[in-house]
Amino acid sequence: MIAYHILCHGNFKQVAMLVDSLFTTEDVFLIDIDDGQKPDLAPLEKYKNRSNVHIHRDSNISWGGGGTLRKTIKGALFLLDSEISWDYYVVLSGQDLPLQPKDEIKKRLSRGSAEKISYIRATRTSTLSLDEIPIDNKSKDCVLWGDRGHTKVFAKPGSINPQVDFGARWLVDVAEIGEIGHVYVGSCDSLLLKRREMYFSKYPFHIGANWFNLHRSVIEHMLNDEFAYELYDVLKNTFIPDESYFQTYIKNTTFRDKTDGDYGRLILRPGPVPRVKVFDMKDLPAIEASNDLFGRKFDLNHDARVIQEVLERAA
Template sequence: MRIAYLILCHGQPAQIRRLVMALPPSSPIFIHVDARTSAAVHAEIHQLAYLRAHIHFVPRHRCFWSGYGIVKATNQLIISALASGEAFDRATLLSGADYPIKSQEHINAFFENAGDAEFIEAFPLHAPNRWSNHEGLYHGASRVDWFHVRFRSRAWRSPWRRRLPLGYEPWGGGQWWTLTRPALELIADVARKHPALPRFFRNVFLPDESYFQTLLGNSRFRGAIAGDDLRLVIWDRPEPPYPAILKARDIECLAESDKLFARKFDLYRNPEIYELIDARFLRRS
């Protein structure tokens, strides 16, 4: 089992370095640095290429919260990974604020026994789902069914309703995933053969939480969707910005979890949690 890691990041070079060095040395790593990141920070992150083998940097896109740029960046990671010549069976999408909470051996064994499962949270948006009771922009199907306009990281819903191309039904779920190579090939293929679909999602609210789910939910991979992104995230702690930043006090919560990765971490504000994870779960000192 060889897992590729696709990383979306925009800053904190030391934290990105810490994440990269916690991943298996044989795993190919593809890194997208937000095009809005300063030249100095980008250059510092790029130094990671000299730390270990199999690190690749991909063409950069501007990424604003709730915007299509994040989908473009993720698609760029997928396309670059598939075209790289690197061999891999699955790919895991990570942010620079993520970190593994299980050993490399545990993660590899988990996926060795996972069959063809696609580890992504995905559900039909026109059926009852965890977003159905959300209000305003965050309401489940409304995210996709209505035309949205935005400026930078602000979005507004217009009065214009529309339908997805190709007779697709909208699906949604969390942004992060671990997908098989065949599923990634389908995603790349759909974007190339049916440009109307990516074009449609340019005016969806939070398209990174529906684009990939919609492609898989309307494909032969629908029955393989596990509904689990394998991430531990704390949303119910009143500690904005959400999700909660994980701290040393959360180590027992991480220990009790069956998830493989966690977010959100901040090396500068809470370095102790990294030390605890390395020593207790990753067997690194």
């Protein structure tokens, strides 16, 4: 019934715990690994002989650029060809865990199956101009803007910070340096900006988390839909396009009438900067009170006890 696509780049002992917690022979799993740092995959060895578990390794992935979007779309289309029939395509990170038993997850998703409902958060962004956003890098050199371990993000001279507003993400031009894992962010030139302005005036830009549960009908339709490929071409060099592609696609097609914004994820962002909090035992009351299907994010190296508690609760 479910095709799970797990995007991960490390801590594979925890990834194995995630797969174990969800595993059934009637579902299919794609473990999609950012291979840029040549990680130790020993914890995943036990899945190599499972016909319904597939492991893909890809070193051409960079956070902030089009890498995650590419692997998400490719993974979704790969899972369409699976011999296992499924109704829902569920995207998870390697730091997610189920907050409900797997039978409850299936039960909840099945409620929307007959009407082909997709569960995805999508918000239309405000319209901004490049002139409204201050220049972030006023130097004459590229400067390191962010280091996520598997990806380094550099701001080009004269570039804005696309994180100041969600609507600013398409005002930049992002370049990836393949297997090196570097991303360079620069402001749009006038021609590219004009193209995007015209495009998003016709197809409004939407944004949301890149964790969702899409009905199979969406993926099947995308496979032969020219708009799906055109939209990818427009968005692939924007900032973090994996958080806008599926949202913009769905909200500009007939699938907009078959969506539910309750995408079933418990995510805590307690600080003034909207970064995702890593769960610890102090968050257990919020976790236990939650009716969400999944929570993110967890880290064995941060608090193993809360992971144990969550897995026992969802067993």
